[in-house]
Amino acid sequence: MSGVATSIATVCLSGTLAEKLDAVAAAGFDGVEVFEPDLVASPLSATQIRERARTLGLTIDLYQPFRDVDSTDPAQFERNLARAEAKFDVMSGLGCDLMLVCSSPLPTAVRDDAVLVTQLRTLAERAQRRGIRLAYEALAWGTHVNTYWHSWEIVRAVDHPSLGLCLDSFHVLSRGDDPDRIADIPGDKIFFVQWADSPAMAMDVLQWSRHHRNFPGQGSFDLRRFAVALQSSGYRGPWSLEIFNDTFRAGDPVRTARDGLRSLRFLQDSAHCVGDDLFTAPDVEPLGDVVSVRIAAGPGKSSTLQSVLGALGFVPAGRHRDYDLQLWRQGQLTVVVDASPGTVWTAPGLPAHLPALTQIGIRSDDPASWARRAHALAVPADSVGLPGVEPDDAVARVEVTGTTSVDVRAPSSAASWGAAFVPVPGVRTATSVPVLTGVDHVGIAVPDDEWDSVILLLRSVFGMEPHDEPDITDAVGLMRNRSVIAPAGSSTPFRLTLGMVTGLAASTFGTARRGGIGHVAFSCDDIFTAAAAMRRRGFTALPIPSNYYDDLAARFGLPGELLAQMAASGILYDRDADGEFFHLFTPTLGADLFFEVVQRVGGYRGFGDANAAVRIAAQPA
Structure with missing residues (x-):
């Protein structure tokens, strides 16, 4: 699993410089970049910082940044040289x-390559006399030098052993530059590499850079392509992180640092085929079906939950021998209702809400391989036994948020798990043709300060790919919405939809919010058959207004007979270029949880998010 040396800039983290060094070391980094403002604000001297880093086992890999060295004013350039000596x-x-050393964004920046080469050579000679090297970086907003290839042309023309390049993935990819030519730069002239990811944004690149960078795996940049070109260049120095992010700067530095190291391991693993010196995570067996969910209901909500499960076609299969767990089944699907007293938190400091989804069970032929991969990526993954089940049937449990985990289970665990439950007398648990055929997707609420961390975990451990979805209109504002889907090649698509709980929405969660976020969407082959079966079991469809069906007729030209059939069952509809999507919803159960039944026709890829506002209005507050 080895890997090249890892480093992180202190600007990525909150806290004092001493606290940042402690967090970097605790996370397991090899080195650190010291950001000059952190040093200036520190009561520790440079020598004391060096000693603290040495004691923590950290190297100080880079001092940064030195800005605006070049100038069209000769007197100013001399002052810049004196500043550099200091x-x-x-x-x-x-x-x-x-x-x-950054390229200058000032109006006084040199615009003549020959003059710039002369000035940088002078600085390099000064540095050489002090045993120091300079890594020249093209800022994406530089006045004259703003592309990595231009900075390389300058460095090549200077031709001095103390001057090389610093490549920053943000400055390259935010401009849309082609990173493939990095492979043509001699690796020994690349002195340092800084990594940053980011979502695609249409805004001033300086503001984008200063506030919206992310760790690799949390944005949309093609960092693997950058990494492949970098390895081809022959660069073998540290891989470092330079992230300007307002949330990171306000968060727990230890957690942020751990996410940062995980992101570098994930990035190296994604590019390891081009260099065996990169970190590689253990291989894993493919994920199979989502076969179970566990819902904490507590004593007060279990009866309501059971009533809705009955309407969906689940039947009680057993009661646990030792715990207040109730097993509900339909075909191969299992729902465990946890009726024991307990508290579930939406986020630190927010009130409890029940019922709430707590576990998602997924099949794999080798759960242990998933635990090994998670551990290699510094993600806690407990090998836990199911209550009352022998240790041989342990699962790999990965906590995704503070309230929800993913359990990867071997197929053999189903029989052992079932044996821990006492069958309900007189209840027939098997149906010849189950109406619900699987779990299409699961929705979970994610606090805003965990958002990027959860995205990274799902990408790095489970190989899921994020897809931006339309923001969902909520009674207290807009809710950020994103889906993450297991990659092509998985035996069954594992889909999660994530809803961000922020600000006012978080403080009013469970009161002002309508509709909720957490849900389980069950798949079926014929939603009209499923809806009819639910009605026979006493289910009352959500009241969807006729305006909605009039709008469907106008947008999609659906026939009146079909629309009438949909309206009778509270079925909503969407369509994309690849197929169609029919879905219906239960009311919310408590503050957040609800169920969905969906039918995909053809290759429809979405989740019917265009219908979210109608669903939220129909579900009782």
Whole structure:
């Protein structure tokens, strides 16, 4: 599993410089970039910082940034050289021999390559006398030098052993530059590499960079392509993170640092085929079906939940011998209702809400391989026994949020698990043709401060790919919405939809919110048959207004007979270029949880998000 050396800039984290160094070391990084404002604000001297880093087992890999060295004003350039000499003194105290030099965004920046080459060569000669190297970086908003290839042309023309490149994936990819030419740069002239991901955004690149960077795996940049080109260049130095992100700067530095190291391991693993010195995570067996969900209901909500499960066609199969767990089944699907007293939190400091989804069970032929992969990526994955089940049937449990985990189970665990339950007398648990055929997707609520961390976990451990979905209109504002889907090649698509709980929405969760977020969507082959069966069991469809069906007729030209049939059962509809989507909903159960029944026709890829506002209005508050 090895891997190249890892580093992180102190600007990524909250806290004092000393606290940041502690967090970086606790996460397992090899080194650190010292961000100059952190040093300036620290009561520790450069020598004390060097000693603290040494004690923690960290190298100080880079001192940054040195800005605006070049100038069209010769007197100003001389002052810049004097400023650089002062920074060389600081670096001597830090025990660091590499300084980041940024291209200038000022109006006074040199616009003549020949003059710029002369000035940088002068600085490089000064640095060489002090045993220091300079890593020249093209800022994406630089006045004259703003592409990595232009910065390489400058470095090549300077031709000095103390001047090389710093490549920052944000500055390259935010401009849409082609990273493939990095492979043509000699690896020994790339002195340092900084990584950052980001969602695609249409905004000023400077503001984008200063507030919206993410760790690799949390955005949409093609970092693997960048990494492949970098490996081909022959660069073998540290892989470092430089992330400007308002949420990271306000969060727990230890958790942020751990996410950062995980992101670098994930990135290296994605590109390991081009270099065996990169970190590689253990291989895993493919994920199979989602076969079970566990719902905490407590004593007060279990009867309501059981009533809705009965309407969906589930029947009580057993009661646990030792715990207040009730087993409900339909075909191969299992729902465990946890009626024991307990508290489920939406986020730290928010009130309990029940019922709530707590576990998602997925089949795999080798659960242990998933535990090994999670551990390699520094994600806690407990090998836990199911209550009352022998240790041989343990599962790999990965906590996704503070309230919901994914349990990867071997197929053999079903029989052992079932044996832990006492059958309900007089209840026939098998049906010849189950109406519900599987779990199409599961929706979970994610607090805003966990959002990026959860995305990274799902991508790195389970190989899921994120897809932006339309924001959902909520009674207290807009809710950010994203789906993550298991990659092609999985035996059955594993789909999660994530809803961000932020600000006012979080503080009013369970009161002002309508509709909720957490849900389980069951698949079926014929939604009209499923709806009829639910009605026979006493289910009352949500009251969908006739305006909605009039709009469907106008948008999609659906026949009147079909629309009438849909209206009678509260069925909603969507269509894309690949297929159609029919779905219906139960009311919310408590503050958040509801169930959905869906039928996909053809290759429809979405989740019917266009219908979210109608669903929320129809579900009782």
